[in-house]
Amino acid sequence: MVAGGHADGTVGKALEVLDLVASHGRPLRFSDLLVRSDFPKATLYRLLQTLTHQGMLDHDPETGNYAAGLRLVRLAHAAWAHSSLAPIARPFLDDLAARTGETIHLAQLDQGQVLYVDKRNAAQPVEMFAQAGKVGPAYCTGVGKAMLAWLAPEALETALARQSFHRHTAQTLDNRETLLAELAAIRARGHAWDREEHEPGIICCAVPILSGSGRVLGGLSVTSTTTRTTLEALGALTPMIGEIAAKIAAEAESWRFPDEAAVRDGAGPR
Amino acid sequence: MVAGGHADGTVGKALEVLDLVASHGRPLRFSDLLVRSDFPKATLYRLLQTLTHQGMLDHDPETGNYAAGLRLVRLAHAAWAHSSLAPIARPFLDDLAARTGETIHLAQLDQGQVLYVDKRNAAQPVEMFAQAGKVGPAYCTGVGKAMLAWLAPEALETALARQSFHRHTAQTLDNRETLLAELAAIRARGHAWDREEHEPGIICCAVPILSGSGRVLGGLSVTSTTTRTTLEALGALTPMIGEIAAKIAAEAESWRFPDEAAVRDGAGPR
DNA sequence: TACCACGGTTTCATTATTTGAAACCAAGTC
DNA sequence: GACTTGGTTTCAAATAATGAAACCGTGGTA
Known part of the structure; x- marks a missing residue:
């Protein structure tokens, strides 16, 4: 349902x-x-x-x-350009990907779910819509928890109401109470872990992207596998991730759409 | 209007x-x-x-x-996967891009306009939504004309009705009559040129992607610039482009969605 | 051949939603 | 303090959505 x-x-x-x-x-x-x-x-x-x-x-x-x-694809192009952090964040993601050599996720909350709006894959080239536009659960992913943790009380409430908890792995926090405790810990710590809570072998370290006023704009994460690294090693990257997140936030706030620009006659696109 | x-x-x-x-x-x-x-x-x-x-x-x-x-981005992900040739065509585009070293466009018709669903850029890395999802005019682009040329009469009629002719360059065919003549020539020739009709300096060679029954599925083009090559040189690639288009068409027709697959309980994505 | 079942499509009187002119409100401006 | 400008709300009238039931075409089956 x-x-x-x-x-x-x-x-x-x-x-x-x-x-x-x-x-x-x-x-x-x-x-x-x-x-x-x-x-x-x-x-x-x-x-x-x-x-x-x-x-x-x-x-x-x-x-x-x-x-x-297909009309949706056309509309989405606008949505992506208008409402997502992706166009702004692109150079920063490139930078982060280059510096860490790991997989990078940029996500935003949409109806209580994690919507990935951009991604840098460790090895493979970018995979367009096949990647961006994907949705995932908020309660058991790094970016998801990072965003939830900084949500205002009422917003958190509505978001929680939309979670349909499911025990993906043995580590999944599959109920409201443990999740709330985790969110408090995340706030205190400043970043979120994904301790194989969504997929076995997959771990990540995520931070929120916050506006100057503290509003949650999105989430940024570096993901890897247990075979390749450890939580501790990922944790060492936290300052770098946080720094990039801050840069994205700053850019997002200063960003204004290319002003007015002679209004073409109402002839649709182009 | x-x-x-x-x-x-x-x-x-x-x-x-x-x-x-x-x-x-x-x-x-x-x-x-x-x-x-x-x-x-x-x-x-x-x-x-x-x-x-x-x-x-x-x-x-x-x-x-x-x-x-953002909800549109989520929906578009499905649209892209369901209704576009892109997921199917990907490997073929990679191949064509590698073999030609030029810019490749994969497009489909949407409401009489050209909707780009995938692209391979000569040099730069893929640019995600910023590229896919873009729309362009049908009457003055290579892929657009290639698709129009093989449209059934009524479909062509409705598509033409949606064109808002505008003289982008000196070469633009900016009226119904010259366009119809061009479409006939394209059908006879088997492929379409863009002779700097949309943007000065930009030329391309495009073919339609046709189903077995002759229905227009999409269009495929190789684009370059007048400073780098000539129409003739591009034309030499026609067989290769046509071959790839045929492969894509064949793949599209044989493609069936991963069948039935135990219907998960209604728990949304994943 | 006749009968039935299975999608899918259409009808039509009833019901609920949408509509939009106008009134209203909150901030600026002169 | 009157006057815009930009946005929000009201409310009776107009319109569009509703859904039970009938209908149709096709394919299977006795």
Whole structure:
């Protein structure tokens, strides 16, 4: 059961359907969706029709499958440029990746989940959308916990409400209480560990990216494996990670969009 | 005036607003949007509120700016994986890039426009969303014309209706008639040129990616500059480009999503 | 061939949501 | 202190969404 918020109006319902389609790895048929949603047949049908007609979904008449539509890719381009730290952080991530030689994650919170907005992979070249745009749980990842730890009380509350705790590994903190204790420890320490809480063998050290006023802008982490390094060794990098996070925060705050710029006539993009 | 289709219902309107925000390079205030849309004040206000509440838009209370929201990035990840050729084409693009040493574009048509879904840059490393997700005009780019040329008559008609011709350079084919003639020539020749029609100094050679039944799946191009090469030299690559396009098409058709796969309990991603 | 079951699509009277003119409020400005 | 400008709220009227049920086309099966 998706921990959804109270759908506001028709738009909310439509977006719920959109999520339903998007959150499955593979395209789905009408009947699949009908089972998974609790909309009545006709309603679901019309919502799908509208979304398809709008290009938010793709409908293959051959197979009858609905898939997330390309219009989303176009919209996301704007979202990524407007609302994410990624465009700003890029050079800093490059720097951090070069200096540590490890995998770097830049993430932001979205609906209580960790949304990775950029990444530097130790060896392989960048993998575009296949990497950025991915979501992960907040309660058992380094960046997730780092961000949660500095959230304001009410924000934390709503975020916690959206967690669906699951014991991924033996180390996973799979309940509210232990997580809260951990968050307090993280605040005290200044950074978060991932002690193989999400995937066995994967460890990381993460810090929040905070605005001048203390608001959580995002999270930054350096990830490695237990075969390659240890928590202690990763911990030694903390000052460097923190320094980069601070630089990103500073840049984010000073950043203003290239001002006004003669407003083209309303002719859509370009 | 956005060449939009007749908005279906509230959802259509909401998405129109979303586009409005997304299609501008920088975040906009309520009043900016009010001027640009022809929704009445109260209606626009409520749509913005809904979209914001849903995470499709971001509203900065400080500045009052609306920007495309992060939820879109998450959705786009699915769209990219579901509906684009990119995940399939990746190795082929790598190959083509390595063999030609030039810039490679993989594009698909979205609402009559060229949507770039992947790219290989001659020298620089990949630039993620900053590149993929970009849109460009169809009538004056290589990939655009290559795709238009093989479109079925009605599809072509709707696509043409969405073009807003503009003379980017002296070579731009900026009207329906010359474009139609060019498309016929392209069909006859088997590939499309961009003779500095979009940007001065930029030339390219593009082919369509066609399904077995002749449906246009996308477009593939090799781009260079007049200072570095000539149309003739680019043309010599045509067989290679065509071969790669065919491989991508074949792969796309044989591709089936990792079947059924035990449906996890509805616990969202991962 | 007839019968049924399975997706998927359409109808239509009922219901709930959206609509938007206008009023309102909060900050600036002159 | 009157007057913008920019944003938010109200409320009756207009409109769009709803969903049970009927319908259709296809494929399987007796």
